[in-house]
Amino acid sequence: MSNSSIHFHLSFIEPQAHYVEVSMVIQGFDQDFLDLKMPVWTPGSYLIREFSKNLEQVQAQDENGNDIEIQKINKNTWRVNSKGQETKINYRVYSFEKSVRTNFVDDQHAFISPAGTFFYIDGYLDHASTVQVSLPSFWSKISTGLDLIEGKVNLFFAENFDILYDTPLEIGNQDTWTFNAAGIPHEFAMVGTANYDKDRLSADIKKIVEVETEIWGSNPNDKYVFITHNYLSSHGGLEHLNSTVLAASRSAYQSNIGYNNFLSLVAHEYFHLWNVKRLRPANLGPFNYEEENYTSLLWIFEGFTAYYDNIITRRCGFRNEQEYLNELVSEFNLVLNRAGRNVQSVGLSSFDTWIKQYRPDENSPNVSISYYNKGAMLATMIDIIIIAKTNGTKRLDDVLKAAYNKYYLIENRGITEKEFQDLAEEVSGISLKEIFNAVYVTEDLDYNAYFNLVGYQFIDINRETETPSLGIKVSHHDGRTVIKNVDRNSAAWVDGLNVDDEIIAVNGNRLDPQGRELDQAIATSSLGDPLNILVARDGLMREITVHLKASDKVSYVIERNPESTDQQRRLGDIWLSLS
Template identity: 80%
Template sequence: MNSNIHFQLSFIEPQAHYVEVTMQINGIVQDFLDLKMPAWTPGSYLIREFAKNIEQVAAHDPDGNPLRIFKTKKNTWRVETTSGNALVTYRVYSFERSVRTNLVDDQHAFISPAGTFLYVDGYLDHESTVEVILPAQWKKISTGLAPVAGKDHVFFAENFDILYDSPLEIGNQDTWTFVAAGIPHEFAMVGTADYNKEQLSQDITKIVEVETALWGSNPNDRYVFITHNYQSAHGGLEHLNSTVLAASRSAYSSPIGYNNFLSLVAHEYFHLWNVKRLRAEHLGPFNYEEEAYTPLLWIFEGFTAYYDNLITRRCGFRNEQEYLNELVVEFNLVLNRPGHKVQSVGLSSFDTWIKQYRPDENSSNVSISYYNKGAMLATMIDISIIAHTKGEKRLDDVLRAAYKQFYLIEDRGITEKEFQDLAEQVTGVSLQDIFSAVYTTEELDYNAYFNLVGYQFIDQNKLSQTPSLGIKVNHHDGRTTIKGVDRNSAAWTDGLSVDDEIIAVNNNRLDPMGRELDQAITFSAIGDTLTILVSRDGVIREIPVTLKASDKVSYYIERNPESTEEQRRLGNIWLSLQEG
């Protein structure tokens, strides 16, 4: 008897945020069936414990007789059957607004497969089908899954890796299609927003075609963009032949918001190649119960973060200065976090499971983002290659060669050494200094790199001496409360603490917006002492704090007036600018 696994999704109480799941298993004959729920979803490196949302699990044989089913682990249900056949039913509570998790309400259902579908232990490579029972009020399904010919609302997944990488949007989303790089693309807009379909199609077509040209070929026969529009949101999650985006519904009506949305599109589409196919050795095939550790997210997320804005520059959506303004944000974000002196970008990648998605009040003091720091290093690699090959090569050539070798030919994950070796082989340029910086907290001489292509990297705060407490505060309900204390700042040294409510400074009570604190700092000098009255857990304390100089930087990137003609030519290549 051939084995098969079939799922059915239905929505009896969508207003209560539930999806009902039926899992039909036939022909998997063994002493028992262990059914498992993934603990995380690829592309989002956090153990999310999806099993917590499952309830009312039951099992029956084909004749409707109940089968014994019980939990053996937090995410494992054992079905006692020797026939290999079982009908398992369960409900999934689905009410978390993110691109990574289920959201079901009376308007639509977004199904994140890793948080919805159980798998049979040992059968991740098994094919499956998914049938959606549409409520009467819903008319559309948008997904990267392949439709089953001759069957309405039934989809096929070759294995569970593909199933878990294929979200479904179900409802009345606004959908349209366009062809880019010779491939049909579907766009599904969820929620109210003021967007221009024709303009989006034209602009995203440019992104698709510029990225396809960079990589050399496009791996898809079809691609789906799912966009959720909220009052305030920005983010995305890549999938094998689709992506889920979160955007602010007002973003499309402002030039800055619209360009930021296009950068988001460019970022997630870039992942078609970088992460989903060209990947680190531990990023697939996946163990959905345990963390997949890698120090290489600085390449796979950081390089993508470098290219997202660069792609919009190449498409003509941003001019030179607008692009440089976006690029320098990556540098200022990292260099203004005290954590850049504590955590290397390699460790940031490895520790993403415990730090990146679980920030707290001390995160800025102990960590950095591999997105930002990876983009910084990608910039240096790209510039170095351009400069030392006189513009004949750049990082594009490395990525294209790596994609061809490690995905199209060998179809396997890579190590950092393999990537570096290939990069140096393709370009003839030593990149050792940059790759060594991955595992140290020492910063490169970024200005020396920018000078190679006719630009300069300048800290406009370098000569200023500004007194600072080194705290972040929150004004709420008439109270000013400390929400962050910078490492080695005045507040850190003299004992102010997160959650302290600041009541007065130098015997002057704070107004609801804390303006007296700002004024006291402004009219003081480095070395002056402020007397700060705080309430700590309801106990009043007076704490003297001696002001230190602010260590915050404010870099900008501009043309170097002392650059040579050759350096300016290389800079034009870097930013895809016209000669002259």
């Protein structure tokens, strides 16, 4: 196959209708037929997305323009009877889903997510390919981590399909600029209207890049691209091999909280350069693009990253001590206020990401947790105990750097959980058995005991209060108050209020459009008191008597422990980079 080639061409005839036209020219494959496959998911976003649903008008021709038989043989596979000759495949991709992981095309710009755009030939994921982009007259820029072929205009090269699928393209008139960090050129591509300060962003992100590079010991790239889509309201990101795609609210840059949250997002996605893109779970790579790729280790590769994104903003000086602690404790409160923490372990949360994480429903809080939040909690405990037991000479940073050196730079393979634990214990010289055992059970660690080691305490400020509660979440819309969630074992759960019930009245008083009568009734009642609630369920009226129970919601804070020793306070200063 040394003379074989795969070439793609992208064009935009009807961008206002949200289409990208793709042609694929295949040469030098001496086979009677080739199976062309469209991935069903994209790495970093663990959900079967069925990208082939967006394809239209798939056709095949020989080099003379004659039609060649092509047949769809399953949901994401087209068999073309190429008979060893040069073959051109043409198809259109409908692209109108705003996210960091899916194609979006309109008259302003095109975001191309390669896993949802390009066929691969079955059996040839290791084959190189080229991508030519034809710009409409009203667009002028392409931002991508793909290598531009020297001397060519808008012609890019990918060494294999893993690289191609991991390198998105932003095409349009995005605002672009470059800066150097850790000795590497970084391009920033801002899409959409937003009021940002380029110099400030460049300076602050440079700090993030250099702090993270110091943690890992070296930077694996010779270039990097940040693609940011600005919307009315959005927040999220997806990591790639030498780029990331971010979604931000266009007003975020103007407030201290919004700006720091954006910097945390940048820190999170950039941290993935090492943690998951290179140091990776054994089961994530080489990828199978046709089905789920299961791993129980996302609590490390996403959860640890969720821990580091905020603590890096603390190390960079963007957040003070209290601001950082507020961000950290929010991870704990999110998990500890979900009944699902008693049902799903963080290891199972990782394994079940394919069916639960990206498909939440009204009962999700009762049956699941996020490996992002719970993983960040466990990372905190590991970092703290290593700092405490080594007298501040080591921390989680040292474990990650050692794992990266051994399993990526030297052995270039994925890591198992046991290997990670063994290495962490070898580097730190301490047992981490208690924390790693907690990955597969629902019981909580004694978090306060860990925080005490570094001069802090973890306290529930609601611990001595008993507040009457129904245990529901409602929405107020068009004058209607509708139940959206019912907490497991709450008063509403026990006595039979349902999701989608519209609350009409309480104790004979009709609700106003904001449901204030319900709030007032709860506030003036005691535990065990009955509330007579009139609901409309599927259009029929029904009165349900609910006996109020105590709220089980917690509100933890992390604060200085007034009884800590000088040594514990010193270790806490090391933990939070306060000294």
